[in-house]
Amino acid sequence: MEKKRRNGKVIRKTLCYLALVLLSIIFMFPLYWFFLNSIKSYEQIFQYPPKFFVWPMRFENYGEAYQYSALDFGKMLKNSAIITILSVVGAMISSSIVAFGFSQIKWKGRDQVFMLVILTMIIPTEVVLTPLYFIYRKLNLLDTWFPLIAPFFFAKPFYTFMMRQSMMGIPLELSESAMIDGCNVWKRFLYIVLPQSKPALLAVMIMAMQDQWNNYLEPLIYINSNSKQTISVGLTFFSGMYNIQWNLVFAAAVIVALPILLVFIFMQKYFIQGVVVSGVKG
Numbered sequence: 001m002e003k004k005r006r007n008g009k010v011i012r013k014t015l016c017y018l019a020l021v022l023l024s025i026i027f028m029f030p031l032y033w034f035f036l037n038s039i040k041s042y043e044q045i046f047q048y049p050p051k052f053f054v055w056p057m058r059f060e061n062y063g064e065a066y067q068y069s070a071l072d073f074g075k076m077l078k079n080s081a082i083i084t085i086l087s088v089v090g091a092m093i094s095s096s097i098v099a100f101g102f103s104q105i106k107w108k109g110r111d112q113v114f115m116l117v118i119l120t121m122i123i124p125t126e127v128v129l130t131p132l133y134f135i136y137r138k139l140n141l142l143d144t145w146f147p148l149i150a151p152f153f154f155a156k157p158f159y160t161f162m163m164r165q166s167m168m169g170i171p172l173e174l175s176e177s178a179m180i181d182g183c184n185v186w187k188r189f190l191y192i193v194l195p196q197s198k199p200a201l202l203a204v205m206i207m208a209m210q211d212q213w214n215n216y217l218e219p220l221i222y223i224n225s226n227s228k229q230t231i232s233v234g235l236t237f238f239s240g241m242y243n244i245q246w247n248l249v250f251a252a253a254v255i256v257a258l259p260i261l262l263v264f265i266f267m268q269k270y271f272i273q274g275v276v277v278s279g280v281k282g
Contacts, residue, residue, distance in 0.1 A: 034257075038062070038250035045246050061251035068238065068248060075227065076234040077256075083148050083230060084212045090153035091208035092201055098155040099163030099197075100189050104175050114164070121157045129221060136222065147222040148215065148230075152208060159204045166200035167193055206267060210260055231256050 037045055039057040066073045101107075102114045136147050175188045183191070194201070219230040226234075235256065238249045 034250065035254060037247065038254045040247055040250075042245060042247050045250075058247070061247050062255060065238075065248045065252040065255065068252070071226065071234045071237040073231070073234065073252070073255075076229055076231040079145075079228060080213060080230040080232065083145055084209055086145075086149045087152040087212040088205055088208045090149065091156060091159050092205055094153050094155040095159035095163045095204055096194060096197065096201060097189070098160050099167050100193055102160070102164045103167035104170070104172065104188070104193055105185070117157050118161060121161075125217070129217070133221060142222055143224045143228065145223075145228065148212070148218055152212070156208075159208065162200050162204055163197060166197045170196050202267060206263060209263060213256075213260055 036052070036054065038061055039059055040054050040061075041058055044051070044054055102110060102117075132147070133142075136142050141147060170193055174192055178188050178192050214232060215230070216232045219233050223229050223233075235249065235252055238245055238252060
């Protein structure tokens with residue numbers, strides 16, 4: 001009986017692993033195909049039937065994409081990196097401070113104001129683009145990075161929600177005891193609350209990085225100069241009037257996607273932990 005139970009457990013475990021391997025192959029195949037197209041020649045991309053392995057591999061596509069004559073690839077990568085770093089810093093600072101006010105400080109109407117903040121999440125970005133465009137034009141801020149970076153310094157609702165949910169799980173007694181020991185509000189925030197909200201803060205960092213690095217619509221609208229443009233818009237420069245070099249498009253897209261993939265691979269533990277903590281507390 002014991003042997004039969006043990007064999008059943010082994011069979012279930014084996015079937016579970018086989019299912020996980022199969023699902024991993026299904027989900028990883030688009031990434032593999034994406035990378036495979038980046039090392040093909042232009043003719044091989046349209047070859048039928050398609051081949052799932054190519055030889056020789058054409059890694060020259062990456063160099064040609066980087067040195068593409070229609071755009072300054074390196075400059076646009078640098079622009080995106082600077083904009084993304086500043087935006088991530090703004091998102092982490094603003095969302096954590098606002099979330100601290102919504103979770104650890106008691107004031108009249110706190111929960112009602114928080115609900116209003118959350119309700120703004122239902123407003124599509126496209127709805128506010130036109131009025132924001134006229135505001136930035138009036139302030140002579142078009143064709144600058146300000147319209148891209150500034151919103152991240154004003155506590156985006158979803159980031160604030162995640163940080164607030166995490167901070168709600170921190171006992172108020174810790175802050176109150178620190179206050180009795182002479183800590184002011186900022187010291188309570190910096191030394192008591194923020195260190196315990198590290199997983200949620202890292203999750204906000206990853207999401208803000210992804211949002212800004214992949215941002216296409218706003219740079220397209222607010223920035224006119226190619227020297228200030230981001231790489232997400234720069235990828236469209238590979239589309240010519242009569243011909244699109246698809247192998248170079250895929251190679252450039254791999255280069256652009258690589259930073260986000262690496263960040264997620266090395267920090268996925270903190271990202272998942274932050275999302276879980278933010279979801280179960282509060």
